[in-house]
Amino acid sequence: MAKGERRPSGSKASGGPPSIGHQSEDEPLRAVVVVSQMTPGADAYSTLTGQPAALLPVANVPILFFQLETLLRGGVQECILLVVRDDSTAVQSALSNVASAVQDEKPNRSFSMRGMTITIFEGSDWHSEGDALRELETRDDLRPRQDFVLVSLGAVFSLDLSTLLREHRARRASDKNWLLTTAFRRGVRRDGATRPLCIVFDPDDFQLLKYDDGERADSIKIELASTFGKSRERLCAIADAVDIGVDICGPEIMVEFRENFDFDEIRDYVRGKLDSGDGEVLGNRIYAHFTSAHAPGSGTVVTDFGSALSAQNDFMQRWLYPLVPELELIPGQRCIRHRNSVYKEGSVKVDPSSRLVADTVLGADVEVRAHSYVSKSALGKGVVVGCRVEIRSSILMDGVTVEDDAWIECAVVCKNCVISKGCKIGKGSVLGSGIVLEPGAVIAPGSFLVREDMLEKKREVEDLGSTLLSDVDVNESLSADSQKVDSRGQEVTAREKVCALAPDDVRDSILACTQFAKWVSPEMVAKQSDRCLLRNILEPEDLEEYSDEEVESGVDLQSFPNLADTEGNGVVMSSANTFASEILDTVTRAIREGHDIENSVLEVNSLKLVYDRSFADCAREIFAAILREARSGRSFLEELNRLLQGWSALVVRFAPRETEQSEVLMAVLCFLSESANAAYLKAAPTILKLLYDHEIVPEDAILDWADGNIPGALREAFKACSPFVEWLAEADEEDEEEEDEEEEDEDDDENDHANVRALSAE
Structure with a gap:
């Protein structure tokens, strides 16, 4: 039967529809979990890794x-x-790590996991989840005959299902038309990784009346007088709901899918019933269950790599309690919590000079060498991190090697990749399994790299021929399992090639990318700074236009983390330039015209929202503007002190935490590095002392920053600051010694008093 056709009401499928009055009370509670992306060509993660x-x-x-x-x-x-x-095969191999095989023969391979039977239901010609559910409905041995749990692809959740199911059954007992309970999370994370829904429901009985993932809440139209055959005095419309991907379904749902081939997934059923009026005619009702975004027992759906990083942060910050990092979700894979919410599995080697902070997890046999920095990231088994490497908010899968002086931010690096010395990987980039970058390669933000042999395994030429945008320039492959990428962008012949995928052709993917790959020559990159890149990433053919002298003198540099904005032609056109310029103009004008602090805060906040920047970006640029303004005075240090007396509050408003405060300190180093006058280097200790005296950056933040990873090109400026840092460290040690002496004196006094009391008693 073709899609869109509806089975005649008198026809019957194998097994017939379930009857509510004749449900078997002995049937165990069942769950149906969608594991594979069934839309042909849409599973980018499978393309990247074969899983x-x-x-x-x-x-x-x-x-x-x-x-x-x-x-x-x-x-x-x-x-x-x-x-x-x-x-x-990949699913069976993964299950063998957590469950024991019960039946290892087709058609239904089964496993047992702590009393729960797991059955793999295979299909070869499914084109949607609806096709899979329709075939499942024909199987008498597997079809649910009672209420069951349906888990959508990518759902990561920790809901109390027993309570949710009990409430669903209680509603069904009073009214069998409650066919579905859908779980939502209220509240959208600030990371922007999850797209909110606009939904309408009855606040009295929580019946779902509208489900929309595209419209604005104030544009939804719904008839108030009578909705679903019931007169309603009030409705509730919200635009901050996130679908968790978990539903409690009545067995009639299977019949609905069997009889309507328009339903490709459970959300098609929800939208179809609410928008077409079928729900009102047939009396079908959907209950909206809500949980908080900032409370245990929440969840999310991983639809791309950005939401995967968001889910990882939720897990590390314990919002998915009782699912916590210490829990042994895989037998033999238990992490131990250390300071700063760092979790380590057994046999991890970390050099004492390296720094691990803020919700980081290290798998077995991970090695982190000297002077490296890892924050909010997950490093899989056997990952090796070289010296002076910086990794922020990223996922590095098993077997990845990161060589010295590399920089990775907000990226996903799949298994067995090699990030060679000095490579820079921009925000939102994804590297497929087996990619090997040549030393000094620069990957633009949003790049999506995959080996062509991996792509061929997962696509049909007629379906995905347009997906292959171009053969990215490559060098000869190292082996059949890896591919070397030339940082210069020179086209050569190779047995295997790395392909860049066009964003329009993978936008519907479960793991979609945002941009295709571009390279620049490492000679163009940061001769003045290891942590900087060109503001505008250029096409390889454009590199010939610049000589080394022009690069050194005329190219404006900007911090790598701000390289985030792209245009459709693939050339990165960052707005970091404009943002920094706007902040400079705003702060300079406020100082010279004597604006009020609160008005200046509002202006900076407006720029922050317009350019989608963080508080750390604002704090860095504000203090950089103050430093530049201080240069206009007769005495730089006197003018800086005067400015901070009046404007330190503006910096403090955008630097309340150590993360932002460290960016203020980095602004000092950048200012010193850019200044040709050696007098500014001599003033470095005093600049830090002014920050300390005006309570912009506290002692702990300065000492922690000094212990962190300072980029190579800024080390000379940092060395100029070291006298104040050393003085602060020595003063801290003296304070601790004095506290220890005071505690010892107090103990001695208490002992003396005790002795006197004992003698008096005698």
Whole structure:
């Protein structure tokens, strides 16, 4: 039957529709979990690694294992995994790590995990989740005959399913038309990784009346007089709901899919019933269950690599309690919590000079060498990090090697990649398995790199021929399992090639990218600073226009983390230039015209929202503007002190935490590095002392910053600041010694008093 056709009401499928009055009370609680992306060509993660999207690791644990753990805790006894045949081997291999095989023969391979039976239901010609559910409905041995749990692809959640199911059954007992309970999370994370929904529901009985993922809440139209056959006095419309991807379904849902081929997924059913009026005619009702974004028992759906990083942060910050990093989700893979929320698995080697901070997890056999910095990242098994490497908010999968002086931010690096010495990987970039970057390669933000042999395995030429945008310039491959990328962008012949995917052709992917790859020559990059890149990444053919002398003298540099904005032609056109200029103009004008601090805060906040910048970006640029303004005075230090007396409050408003305060200190180093006058280097200790005296940056923040990873080109400026840092460290040690002496004196006094009391008693 073609899609869009509806089965005649008198026709019957194998097994017939379930009857509510004749449900078997002995049937165990079942869950159906979507494991594979079934839309042809849409699973970019599978293209990158050869594995289904459900095995994408979040904090080194595949998404599927989060789902199985929560289902177990919710009392699920039988779990059915919907898997396309090409992904079956990878899923079985993953399950063997957490479950024991029960039946290893087709058609239904089964595993047992702590009392829960897991059955792999394979299909080869499914084109949607709806196709899989329709085939499942024909299987008498697997079809749910009672209420069951449906888990969407990529759902990471820790809901109390037993309570949710109990409430669903209570509603069904009073009114069997409550076919579905859908879980939502209220509140959208500030990271912007998750797109909110606009939904309308009845606040009295929480019946869902409108579900929309595209419209604005104030543009939704719904008839107040009568909705779903019921007169309603009030409705509630919200625009901050996030679909968690978990539903409690009545068995009639299977019949709905069987009889309507327009439903490709459960959300098609929800939208179809609400928008077409079928729900009102048939009396079908959907209950909206809400949980808070900032409370345990929440969840999210991983739809791309950005939301995977967001889910990882939720897990590391314990918003998915009782799922916490210390929990042994994979037998034998237990992490131990250390200071600063750093979690380490066994046999991890970290050089004492390196710094691990803020929600970082290290898998088994990870090695981090000298003077490196890792923050808010997950490093898989066997990852090796070289010296002076900086890794922020990234996922590095098993077997990745990062050589010295590399920089990685907000990126995903798949298995067995090699990031060679001096490479820079921009925000939002994704490297497929086996990619090897040549030393000094610069990957523009949003790049999506995949080996062509991996792409060919997962696509049909007629379906995805347009997806292959171009053969990216490559060098000869190192082996059949890896591919070397030339940092100069010179085209050569190779047995395997790295391909860049056009963003329009993968926008519907479960793991979509935002931009295709561009390279610049390492000679163009930061001769003045290891942590800087060109503001405008140029096409390889444009490199010939610049000589080394022109690069050294005429190219404006900017901090790598700000390289985030792109245009459709693939050339990165960062707005960091404009943002820095706007802040400079705003602060300079405020100082010279004597504006009020509060008005200046409002102006900076407006620029922050317009350019989508962080508080750290604002704090850095504000203090950089104050430093530049101080140069106009007769005495730089006197003028800086005078300015800080009146304007330190503006900096403090945007630097309340150590993260922002460290950026203020980095602004000092950049200012000193850019200044040709050696007198400014001599003034470096006094600049830091002024920051300390005016309570902009506290002692602990300065000492922690000094212990961190300082980029090579800024080390001369940092060395100029060292006298004040050393003085501060010595004063801190003296304070600790005095405190220890005072405590010892207090102990001695207490002992003397005790002796006197004892003698008096005698």
